[in-house]
Amino acid sequence: MMIRPKGGGKKMGHTLLEVRDLKKHFKVKSGILHAVDGVSFTVEEGKTIGIVGESGCGKSTLGRVILHLHERTDGQIFFNGEDISDVSHSKLQELRSDMQMIFQDPFSSINPRKTVSSIIGEPMKIYHTCSSKAEYREKVLDLMNTVGLESRVYNDFPHELDGGKRQRIGIARALAIEPKFIICDEPVSALDVSIQAQILNLMMDLQEARGLTYMFITHDLSVVKHISNDICVMYLGTAVEKSPTNELFQMPLHPYTKALLSAIPIPSLHHRRKRIILKGEITSPVNLKKACRFAPRCVYATDRCHCEEPELREVRPGHFVQCHYVEEINCGAASQDR
Secondary structure, three states: OOOOOOOOOOOOOOEEEEEEEEEEEEEEOOEEEEEEEEEEEEEEOOOEEEEEOOOOOOHHHHHHHHOOOOOOOEEEEEEOOEEOOOOOHHHHHHHHOOEEEEOOOOOOOOOOOOOHHHHHHHHHHHOOOOOOHHHHHHHHHHHHHHOOOOHHHOOOOHHHOOHHHHHHHHHHHHHOOOOOEEEEEOOOOOOOHHHHHHHHHHHHHHHHHHOOEEEEEEOOHHHHHHHOOEEEEEEOOEEEEEEEHHHHHHOOOOHHHHHHHHOOOOOOOOOOOOOOOOOOOOOOOEOOOOOOOOHHHOOOOOHHHHHOOOOEEEEEOOEEEEOOOHHHHOOOHHHOOO
């Protein structure tokens, strides 16, 4: 099964989520771990932002901080124009109905002791959205049909189903209270390739039908290309490049982004993409100094890179890069039509 082309989506133009200089630091035995360190972006209603980067770059932590599963160290979070950086317990419960999450592992994220219907219907019970058992059953069955689950598995347990069906349960549970915004934390990485395409197509169909806004976290650039309108590339807790999806794939400007794109396999025996092999040690995220975090692995790094942290700046309309020498590296292409 192929992933269908992404549609244009609803042209709403309204900013649903805005993150400003968001930080999350953890105290560890050896000092302060900078998991997320000054990330900023916006997401328009009905659109998808892809968050990509290698394991340990802070993608999942960023999503959890936005949902207040981890409390931020610094920065601001705005949802639908309202500052939700610090919220009371009652306000957080209210936000939960508008902001949901689909987790990476479809088995460990659901209760193995509950049936399919109980898992999907639990948010409805918490928020008292059904007035009778008949309405509850009808809504659960409707959600199951929406995500492609047969009614015969209504009373089945998760261990009786395959990975694709389990992830459909997670999607149905996230949709149960009709949220506006869903964080998708590597929702297809634990699935077979053939099932991945089905789940991605389902998520794009749901977005078009319900006007959903996604934050899609993944390490797989070939996947994020199909579903995202914009992409933010993270490295060691920071955003090193942000751009509309098409432009990022056609004209990557940061050396790290170029290396990531070069690793995408081409399904051809006759054409091979030239791989960029990164060398050097990955900087420890503990007790970071003010320097470019990619410098130890960058062939263009100078003394300045090792002692001065670059800022994320707009080098083309809507295209932001965190690099001192982005214009020189790309022969001036980045500064055209600025």
